[in-house]
Amino acid sequence: EAGVTQFPSHSVIEKGQTVTLRCDPISGHDNLYWYRRVMGKEIKFLLHFVKESKQDESGMPNNRFLAERTGGTYSTLKVQPAELEDSGVYFCASSLADTWYEQYFGPGTRLTVT
Template sequence: EAGVTQFPSHSVIEKGQTVTLRCDPISGHDNLYWYRRVMGKEIKFLLHFVKESKQDESGMPNNRFLAERTGGTYSTLKVQPAELEDSGVYFCASSQDGADYGYTFGSGTRLTVV
């Protein structure tokens, strides 16, 4: 089966611009998660979708971040406008049975805001 796919793999944008990250989960996985790792820090939870609904968005840093999951399939994470502190690696993950058995992660999108 295909894994979790994220694109782009890298993105360099200027402060104030908009960037949209995309994640395609494993087919049939209802649970989709977004995480972020800022350089040298821990990986932090952003939000969790169950199908198209936001189950938990407690980790979203502010209203410049907007996540959507169209029809319960792929998800996008938009940052608008981007700030320097948004730089980091954004990971997407999916699971069929929830977090108790771990997730399948994508390769991440490295976002650099200059």
């Protein structure tokens, strides 16, 4: 069974540019989560999808971040325009509906904004 995959693994962009991160959850997992780890800090929750609906987006930093999950399968996280403080590792995780506590994480996308 394939795990959670994320693309790209690394992205280096300039301040003001746009970047789109993609996450493919484990097949059949209705719950999809985005987290972010800024260097030296803790991993912080961004948002949670149940199928295609946003269940909780309380962790989204500001309106430069837009997450979508069309069709309830893969998800994208767009940052537009990127700022220096957006640099970090963005993790995606997924879980089954009944076992929310077993969140399976992807390897992360390392985003560097210069």
